[in-house]
Amino acid sequence: xxxxxxxxxxxxxxxxxxxxxxxxxxxxxxxxxxxxxxxxxxxxxxxxxxxxxxxxxxxxxxxxxxxxxxxxxxxxxxxxxxxxxxxxxxxxxxxxxxxx
Numbered sequence: 001x002x003x004x005x006x007x008x009x010x011x012x013x014x015x016x017x018x019x020x021x022x023x024x025x026x027x028x029x030x031x032x033x034x035x036x037x038x039x040x041x042x043x044x045x046x047x048x049x050x051x052x053x054x055x056x057x058x059x060x061x062x063x064x065x066x067x068x069x070x071x072x073x074x075x076x077x078x079x080x081x082x083x084x085x086x087x088x089x090x091x092x093x094x095x096x097x098x099x100x
Contacts, residue, residue, distance in 0.1 A: 015051060022048050030073050042082035046090055053096045062098045069100050 052060040
């Protein structure tokens with residue numbers, strides 16, 4: 001497979017686009033209490049946080065998780081449980097010292 005390189009500006013543009021769509025999907029699943037989709041929502045949020053961590057944005061990864069677990073959906077215990085499970089399975093997020 002041939003390796004393709006993107007300019008940094010394009011990578012940022014694509015990630016901003018993915019972040020916008022991902023956050024909207026997580027909001028839709030959790031705010032409408034689709035409990036069967038909480039695992040998908042947690043995974044989506046985790047992937048977005050991992051990208052922040054890989055890019056070296058050490059503050060943005062925990063801030064994203066905090067925004068959803070402590071601010072927006074603090075009362076959604078089942079969702080927070082899925083987030084904790086997702087963090088425990090992600091070495092990147094553990095290395096970023098993300099806790100709930």
